Amino acid sequence: MPSEETCAWSQALSYLGAFTAVYITVRLGYKILRGLRVHLLSEVWRKDVRSYGQWAVVTGATSGIGKAYAQELAKRGLDVVLISRKQELLENVAKEIEEMYGGKTKIIQADFNKGPEIYEPIKSGLKDLNIGILVNNVGMMFSHNRARFLDTVGIEEKIPHIINCNMLSLTKMTQIVLPGMVKRKRGAVINISSEAGAHPTPLFNVYSSTKAYVSFFSKALEAEYRNLGITVQCVAPLLVSTKMVEYKKPSLMVKTAEDFAREAVNTIGLTSSTNGCLSHSIQSFVCELLAPEWLRLSDYSVNQILKTAVKQ
Numbered sequence: 001m002p003s004e005e006t007c008a009w010s011q012a013l014s015y016l017g018a019f020t021a022v023y024i025t026v027r028l029g030y031k032i033l034r035g036l037r038v039h040l041l042s043e044v045w046r047k048d049v050r051s052y053g054q055w056a057v058v059t060g061a062t063s064g065i066g067k068a069y070a071q072e073l074a075k076r077g078l079d080v081v082l083i084s085r086k087q088e089l090l091e092n093v094a095k096e097i098e099e100m101y102g103g104k105t106k107i108i109q110a111d112f113n114k115g116p117e118i119y120e121p122i123k124s125g126l127k128d129l130n131i132g133i134l135v136n137n138v139g140m141m142f143s144h145n146r147a148r149f150l151d152t153v154g155i156e157e158k159i160p161h162i163i164n165c166n167m168l169s170l171t172k173m174t175q176i177v178l179p180g181m182v183k184r185k186r187g188a189v190i191n192i193s194s195e196a197g198a199h200p201t202p203l204f205n206v207y208s209s210t211k212a213y214v215s216f217f218s219k220a221l222e223a224e225y226r227n228l229g230i231t232v233q234c235v236a237p238l239l240v241s242t243k244m245v246e247y248k249k250p251s252l253m254v255k256t257a258e259d260f261a262r263e264a265v266n267t268i269g270l271t272s273s274t275n276g277c278l279s280h281s282i283q284s285f286v287c288e289l290l291a292p293e294w295l296r297l298s299d300y301s302v303n304q305i306l307k308t309a310v311k312q
């Protein structure tokens with residue numbers, strides 16, 4: 001016969017078990033319902049991006065995700081400012097957008113690998129525009145081959161470049177554009193991070209760390225400016241077929257830049273933090289379950305990745 005004390009313990013444990021099961025079910029259910037709202041219902045029920053203002057500004061807008069965002073926002077009726085470092089490409093993309101969607105464009109040439117000196121001309125170029133959406137997209141990798149920090153080719157110049165391009169750029173662009181948004185009490189700042197910024201990622205160390213900055217900056221900024229009518233959204237894609245990832249073949253897991261931008265723009269105003277599209281949200285969720293942080297940071301994982309990196 002179990003003692004009274006044993007019975008009390010087993011009853012307490014069964015309450016705890018039931019509570020945990022309900023908690024997990026409710027959390028999972030909420031996540032699934034939110035996912036459906038943000039990624040599926042938003043195909044037909046979403047915010048009109050024109051309500052934020054007349055112009056969108058996109059950094060790194062001549063190819064990949066940035067170009068696709070610029071095209072998608074133009075398609076939905078916004079005029080677009082394109083900022084990138086190659087004048088000829090800027091002119092081509094601007095012409096393409098005007099011909100396809102009929103809106104206005106403006107181009108600003110800037111190299112975001114450089115320091116604070118590039119921002120005064122950008123500020124002058126944006127003066128007096130009613131900017132509704134800022135897409136802080138520009139970004140670079142630290143190394144295309146996965147490598148230990150010190151084994152990065154060209155490390156000396158890459159350190160300032162990646163800090164300027166991935167972190168200084170969105171901080172300064174936000175400083176330039178946000179005052180107008182605050183004055184008009186509306187606007188959206190979209191910051192492109194990466195799934196690599198959600199977890200410390202060995203052998204993508206510096207890139208992952210700069211993207212963690214993007215994510216932290218966005219979340220804190222959202223808390224500071226939400227009540228002033230400003231939307232801040234952090235977008236953390238997984239693989240998108242662009243120059244940055246050597247145009248990996250598009251598939252269920254690897255999105256084309258155009259599909260990614262279309263789905264991501266649907267989510268503006270619906271969530272402050274997203275992987276951008278349904279496929280990437282599911283992949284992120286599954287990775288979280290199957291590869292917890294202790295496993296990603298283990299010697300075993302690092303050695304396995306190094307082995308495949310050497311083979312490539």
Ligand SMILES: NC(=O)c1ccc[n+]([C@@H]2O[C@H](COP(=O)([O-])OP(=O)(O)OC[C@H]3O[C@@H](n4cnc5c(N)ncnc54)[C@H](OP(=O)(O)O)[C@@H]3O)[C@@H](O)[C@H]2O)c1
Pocket residue numbers: 059060061062063064065066067083084085086089110111112113114137138139140165192193194195236237238239240241242243244245
């Ligand atoms: N593709 C992915 O799988 C993936 C996944 C997660 C996150 N992301 C993030 O998404 C963003 C866009 O990536 P992407 O894949 O679209 O890259 P991408 O194909 O390499 O395009 C980057 C764009 O930025 C411009 N750019 C690059 N460096 C610049 C600089 N120093 N100054 C001015 N413009 C510059 C490029 O123009 P140029 O012709 O001048 O180089 C190009 O227009 C990045 O922040 C990246 O970290 C991408």
